[in-house]
Amino acid sequence: RGSRPVVLAFSRCVAEKDSNRPTTHDSLQNSLAPTFSMTFDAFRQALDDKIREDVLDKSHSDFTTTDACRKAGDGYTCNFHDAGFQDTVANFKKLDLMSGRFTLKLSLDSDMVAGKVSVITLSGDRGDPVNMMQFIGTVVDILETINPGATRRDEELKRVVDELGLMRGDSTDGIGKPRTAIQPFAAIQCLYQGSNITTQVECRFVPRS
Numbered sequence: 001r002g003s004r005p006v007v008l009a010f011s012r013c014v015a016e017k018d019s020n021r022p023t024t025h026d027s028l029q030n031s032l033a034p035t036f037s038m039t040f041d042a043f044r045q046a047l048d049d050k051i052r053e054d055v056l057d058k059s060h061s062d063f064t065t066t067d068a069c070r071k072a073g074d075g076y077t078c079n080f081h082d083a084g085f086q087d088t089v090a091n092f093k094k095l096d097l098m099s100g101r102f103t104l105k106l107s108l109d110s111d112m113v114a115g116k117v118s119v120i121t122l123s124g125d126r127g128d129p130v131n132m133m134q135f136i137g138t139v140v141d142i143l144e145t146i147n148p149g150a151t152r153r154d155e156e157l158k159r160v161v162d163e164l165g166l167m168r169g170d171s172t173d174g175i176g177k178p179r180t181a182i183q184p185f186a187a188i189q190c191l192y193q194g195s196n197i198t199t200q201v202e203c204r205f206v207p208r209s
Contacts (some may be wrong), residue, residue, distance in 0.1 A: 035116035040109035043117050075111040088130050110134045120205040127199035136166045149184045164190040
């Protein structure tokens with residue numbers, strides 16, 4: 001994790017020496033940072049298609065797709081449709097497993113470099129089982145979007161869930177420390193903290209060159 005800032009700083013020094021003029025950090029970052037081979041629109045469309053594919057009720061296949069996305073700095077931030085989440089809450093209540101009101105706490109941020117997606121960050125919450133399920137399902141959908149077939153077999157899905165600690169609780173060793181899975185196409189890092197600090201959870205997908 002510490003190597004990238006060092007490489008960027010060293011490259012900047014070399015560039016300034018060769019050109020005899022300052023070179024902006026942003027331009028160097030754009031030239032050096034690896035990206036996924038997708039524009040934001042293509043990534044969003046592919047992610048929504050994958051979410052629709054996994055929905056059991058095909059008559060309401062858009063109930064858990066991305067909802068509104070807005071430009072934020074050099075990237076985009078999106079929320080998700082709430083209807084599918086509320087249906088799941090209602091089913092839990094029918095089984096007398098939940099009570100009260102629940103809000104979907106799921107958002108996606110996409111950093112951009114030269115028109116391509118560079119870093120994908122999914123933020124969610126594990127404060128209730130439905131939000132936790134929604135978060136884990138979306139992590140898997142993003143993984144399948146950028147690397148189709150990555151979790152096709154049950155053993156592959158279990159390995160990813162275990163490696164990233166997606167089912168971690170407060171009693172898990174290493175809670176509060178990030179878990180990283182290195183794939184040929186990306187490095188994926190997920191952070192769960194103790195619930196006495198926060199129930200917010202996050203996974204970040206960084207492309208590998």
